Amino acid sequence: MDNATSTLTQSYRFTQDGQEFVQVNVFYPDLTLTMTTYMYLEGAEPSDDDILYELYYSVQESKYDSLQRHIEKSFSSLPDGLSQSPAYLQLANGKTERKYSWQSEGVMSEAFQELDAFVTRIATYSSIPSG
Incomplete structure (x- = not known):
């Protein structure tokens, strides 16, 4: 994960009070974090029309560096997983690579x-x- 060009996205579905949502956290190389919560629509990627709220934070350089080290060490060795998984991690640095949480149906x-x-x-x- 090259500090100058990599963006890491974490996405997962969760249920609260019987309603399903999608949380998308994006770490940018300029040490910012965007946390966006969407309404979940089955079979559809979240869109701007589905945003409930979006928050922006600064990430301490030491925390970003620690995140970078973990990604460099672990991301490429993750199994690709199943695309119907409720969560994924995505790394974009020239090319985009996505790793899904489930290695088999329901098994993370x-x-x-x-x-x-x-x-x-x-x-x-x-x-x-x-x-």
Whole structure:
């Protein structure tokens, strides 16, 4: 993950109060994080019309560097997974590569779980106001 050109996207579906949503967290090389929540429409990629809210945060350089190291170490070794998975990680740096969470129907890859959990920690840390 080259600091100057890579964008990492984390996307997952979740249910709250019986309603399904899609959360998309995007880490940009300029040390920003965009967190966007969409209404879930089965079989469709989220669009701007489906946005419920979009938040922007700064990411500490040390946290981004740590994320970069984890991605460089683990992303390419993740199984491709099944496209009907409820979650994926996507790396874009000239070409776009997407890794899905399920290695078989309903079974999440352990390697995916570990990397996804790390990305979630960085996103959570970055979205907490400092002070």
